Amino acid sequence: MTATRTDAGGSHDLGPATVRSDGTFTVLDEPDLVGEATYTVSFLGDLTHRPATDLTHTVTVGKAPTSIALTAPAEASLSGGVHAHHRHVHRAGQGAPRAGDAEVERTDRLGSGTLSSVTVAADGTFTIDDLPRTRRDTTYTVSWPGDDPHQPSTAAATVYVTR
Secondary structure, three states: OEEEEEEOOEEEEEEEOOOOOOOOOOOOOOOOOOEEEEEEEEEOOOOOOOOEEEEEEEEEEOOEOEEEEEEOOOEEEOOOOEEEEEEEEEOOOOOOOOOOEEEEEEEEOOEEEEEEEEEOOOOOEEEEEEOOOOOEEEEEEEEEOOEOOEOOEEEEEEEEEEO
16 A cells, blocks of 8 residues: 655655555654645555555644753852753654744743843754842743744743852
């Protein structure tokens, strides 16, 4: 049996799939475009099964959900600074979110502001290094805008800052 996917990017051969003795089969695919995708399967037949050609099924491919895992210390000092790690968590079967800009906002008792725009590595990770401006709770919020195949995501961590 052969299978193809047709979407806005054209027609993609998904290769052969094995038909089990009960006539069922599974086609595995990871579309890289959001929108409609039409799957077409054809079976040439065998000694016990008749041919089947151009059986189609259309599905809507949505953006893959993502989340951010942000790891920060519970407490840090003004002089020692804050060192936090971040990584994207994505749905199994989907590739990692593509490298792109993420934004880091710091909120403390003096107000809020964007620390900097950071570039997310191809593996979805980056590190936040910051020297806090004031004592007490400081919250770091990481926001990633998403991309064509992935939804946006946000995470926050609060660090208690001491002298």
